[in-house]
Amino acid sequence: MSGKLIVISGPSGVGKSTVLKKVMDLTPNLYFSVSATTRPQRPGETDGVNYFFVSRERFQQMIAEEALLEYAEYVGNFYGTPEAPLNAALEAGKDILLDIEVQGALNVKRRRPDAILIFMLAPSFQDIENRLIGRGDTAPELVQSRLNRARWEYTQAPHYDYLVVNDDVEKAAQEIRSILTAEKCRTSERIHYLTLKEDL
Amino acid sequence: MSGKLIVISGPSGVGKSTVLKKVMDLTPNLYFSVSATTRPQRPGETDGVNYFFVSRERFQQMIAEEALLEYAEYVGNFYGTPEAPLNAALEAGKDILLDIEVQGALNVKRRRPDAILIFMLAPSFQDIENRLIGRGDTAPELVQSRLNRARWEYTQAPHYDYLVVNDDVEKAAQEIRSILTAEKCRTSERIHYLTLKEDL
Numbered sequence: 338m339s340g341k342l343i344v345i346s347g348p349s350g351v352g353k354s355t356v357l358k359k360v361m362d363l364t365p366n367l368y369f370s371v372s373a374t375t376r377p378q379r380p381g382e383t384d385g386v387n388y389f390f391v392s393r394e395r396f397q398q399m400i401a402e403e404a405l406l407e408y409a410e411y412v413g414n415f416y417g418t419p420e421a422p423l424n425a426a427l428e429a430g431k432d433i434l435l436d437i438e439v440q441g442a443l444n445v446k447r448r449r450p451d452a453i454l455i456f457m458l459a460p461s462f463q464d465i466e467n468r469l470i471g472r473g474d475t476a477p478e479l480v481q482s483r484l485n486r487a488r489w490e491y492t493q494a495p496h497y498d499y500l501v502v503n504d505d506v507e508k509a510a511q512e513i514r515s516i517l518t519a520e521k522c523r524t525s526e527r528i529h530y531l532t533l534k535e536d537l
Numbered sequence: 538m539s540g541k542l543i544v545i546s547g548p549s550g551v552g553k554s555t556v557l558k559k560v561m562d563l564t565p566n567l568y569f570s571v572s573a574t575t576r577p578q579r580p581g582e583t584d585g586v587n588y589f590f591v592s593r594e595r596f597q598q599m600i601a602e603e604a605l606l607e608y609a610e611y612v613g614n615f616y617g618t619p620e621a622p623l624n625a626a627l628e629a630g631k632d633i634l635l636d637i638e639v640q641g642a643l644n645v646k647r648r649r650p651d652a653i654l655i656f657m658l659a660p661s662f663q664d665i666e667n668r669l670i671g672r673g674d675t676a677p678e679l680v681q682s683r684l685n686r687a688r689w690e691y692t693q694a695p696h697y698d699y700l701v702v703n704d705d706v707e708k709a710a711q712e713i714r715s716i717l718t719a720e721k722c723r724t725s726e727r728i729h730y731l732t733l734k735e736d737l
Contacts, residue, residue, distance in 0.1 A: 456724075462733045491731050499719070500727040512722050519699070519719030522712050524656075527700040531691050533662045 340366070340432040341520055342423070342449060344442045345513070347457030348487030350469040352503050356457065357436060359510035367517070370423055370435045373399065376414035389419065406448060407441040418445075432517060439493045446496070453520050455513060456497040460504045462487070540566070540632040541720055542623070542649060544642045545713070547657030548687030550668040552703050556657065557636060559710035567717070570623055570635045573599065576614035589619060606648060607641040618645075632717060639693045646696070653720050655713060656697040660704045662687075 347353040361367060373389040375396050384390050391399070396415045399405050408417030418435060426433055435445065435452075445452050459465045465487050469480045494500065499516050503509040520526070547553040561567060573589040575596050584590050591599070596615045599605050608617030618635060626633055635645065635652075645652050659665045665687050669680045694700065699716050703709040720726070 455722075458730055460730075488733060491733060494731050495724060495728065497724055499722040500724050500730055501722055502727070502730055512718060515715035515718035516722055518712060518715035522655075522699040522701055522716055524695060524697055524700050527702070528695065530658055530660075530700055530702055531694050533688060533691060 338430055338526075340427045340430050341517060342427060342433050342435065342445075342452045343367075343455060343513070343517060344435045344437060344445050344452050345455045345457060346437060346439050346442045346490065346497070347503075348459075348465055348490045349483045350465045350472075350487065351457050351459050352468070352506070353436070353457050356501075356503055356506050356509045356513070357434070359506055360513050361434070363510060364432070364514055364517070366430075367432045367434055368426060370418055370426075370433050372416050372437075373405070373408075373419050374414060374416045376416075407437065407444040409438060409441050411438075439490045443493065443496055453499070453516065454497040455499045455501055455516060456490075456494040457501050457503055457509065458491070458494065460502055462491065538630055538726075540627045540630050541717060542627060542633050542635065542645075542652045543567075543655060543713075543717060544635045544637060544645050544652050545655045545657060546637060546639050546642045546690070546697070547703075548659075548665055548690045549683045550665040550672075550687065551657050551659050552668070552706070553636070553657050556701075556703055556706055556709045556713070557634065559706055560713050561634070563710060564632070564714055564717070566630075567632045567634055568626060570618055570626075570633050572616050572637075573605070573608075573619050574614060574616045576616075607637065607644040609638060609641050611638075639690045643693065643696055653699070653716065654697040655699045655701055655716060656690075656694040657701050657703055657709065658691070658694065660702055662691065 345353065345357065361369065371385065371389060373391050373396065375391060375393045378384065378390045382388065393415070396417065399417065399419065400408060404419055404421065405417040406420040406423060408415060418437070423433060437445070442454055446454055459468070466484060469475065469483055501509050501512045545553065545557065561569065571585065571589060573591050573596065575591060575593045578584065578590045582588065593615070596617065599617065599619065600608060604619055604621065605617040606620040606623060608615060618637070623633060642654055646654055666684060669675065669683055701709050701712045
């Protein structure tokens with residue numbers, strides 16, 4: 338039985354990383370996908386664990402070879418999802434969680450309609466604004482640009498399969514776990530259980 | 538927010554009632570739908586709780602008035618699901634569990650495509666056979682007729698949305714609860730969260 342691919346996006350300020358950490362802690366068979374990036378390795382980061390660190394040339398080659406499920410450029414660096422290790426993990430029955438931004442997520446859905454797309458949002462858009470401003474460590478222009486970005490992301494969220502509202506970390510984490518469980522219960526996933534062969 | 542209608546079927550011998558009891562115990566907002574029946578009230582049964590006990594004439598009238606979401610005749614008595622109280626409960630935000638046989642379930646799906654259909658099955662068909670024979674209190678012909686019925690039910694199960702395998706009561710109950718949670722997270726159910734109006 339192959340694993341499920343879950344793709345999660347959510348605007349800056351929604352508290353996604355805290356929820357995902359909880360989900361990972363609670364779900365033994367779920368693994369984070371490791372992205373490839375051209376950005377320099379930082380102290381404490383391990384190649385193949387935090388990222389696959391590659392040169393710009395190698396990344397361009399991966400694009401040309403269609404070795405990436407999706408990729409994006411962000412602040413001058415490339416980030417992408419190598420498809421071969423992802424497929425190997427799924428085929429080994431592991432469930433994979435892909436934490437990527439909206440455009441990448443929608444590209445994944447086009448290429449793999451069986452991917453489960455979850456968009457994480459706040460109880461109201463005002464909460465995102467409050468949270469981004471409340472951090473106090475971000476320049477007003479950056480807050481504004483993140484809000485504009487979040488607004489655009491909300492307009493894309495109807496293309497996702499599920500919406501998880503982060504009004505409570507524990508509850509949001511359980512919702513994501515429930516979605517994974519339910520998707521594995523779909524009739525198409527379990528049709529082999531309907532065989533009567535033992536009885537014929 | 539209106540509630541969800543979950544319809545569960547499963548062959549005799551699959552252990553459905555034990556699992557459903559566990560589900561009900563664990564899920565505060567989930568209620569059993571009360572069926573109407575023409576069979577006589579038994580000692581200890583309460584009208585409106587176990588069943589709505591009605592005369593054959595009244596039942597025929599309900600059929601004629603299309604007051605039943607589905608109905609079936611079984612061993613000379615009618616059983617059916619009155620639609621008005623079901624709708625009232627759903628509109629009040631209650632989730633409703635409908636434990637009915639396969640033909641009724643498929644009729645519900647035709648009439649209410651938003652109903653969530655779950656078929657409960659055994660790890661293998663042999664398990665059902667073992668369980669029906671193992672009870673030891675059932676005449677061989679009746680065992681055979683239940684097995685034939687179960688075989689037919691398995692052929693209809695691909696029309697259900699989800700398959701829950703009862704290899705473990707606790708696990709099966711959690712799967713049903715997860716399906717309910719996930720269905721409530723569907724984008725179509727939560728699209729109102731995507732409004733940006735607080736911010737405009």
